[in-house]
Amino acid sequence: MVFLKLIFRIVFNKYLLTTVAFVVWMLFFDSNNLLTRNKLQEKLDILNVEKQFYIQEVKKDSILTRQLVSDSAQLEKYAREHYLMKKPNEDLFLVIDTTGDRHP
Numbered sequence: 001m002v003f004l005k006l007i008f009r010i011v012f013n014k015y016l017l018t019t020v021a022f023v024v025w026m027l028f029f030d031s032n033n034l035l036t037r038n039k040l041q042e043k044l045d046i047l048n049v050e051k052q053f054y055i056q057e058v059k060k061d062s063i064l065t066r067q068l069v070s071d072s073a074q075l076e077k078y079a080r081e082h083y084l085m086k087k088p089n090e091d092l093f094l095v096i097d098t099t100g101d102r103h104p
Contacts, residue, residue: 010016027034068075079085086092 026032064078068078084092084094
């Protein structure tokens with residue numbers, strides 16, 4: 001009987017009940033609960049991966065820009081390849097590789 005009273009006093013202690021209620025509230029009902037924080041962390045991880053991708057793309061593009069500004073032969077090559085530009089009195093033949101499009 002004494003053991004039961006001791007357990008009853010511990011379980012219904014106002015400080016313990018308050019602490020348990022606070023923890024339950026923070027874990028499940030608060031606007032910053034665990035589920036929301038987990039979703040936000042996943043979103044942050046995805047955005048960090050995208051950020052690294054775009055940083056690499058900016059580096060590649062800045063190197064290409066420096067090459068195009070400094071070298072006129074490189075500029076001509078880029079214009080011919082990407083914009084299909086040609087010199088006067090010159091014929092342009094466009095070859096399209098379709099081998100990668102076929103599915104066996």
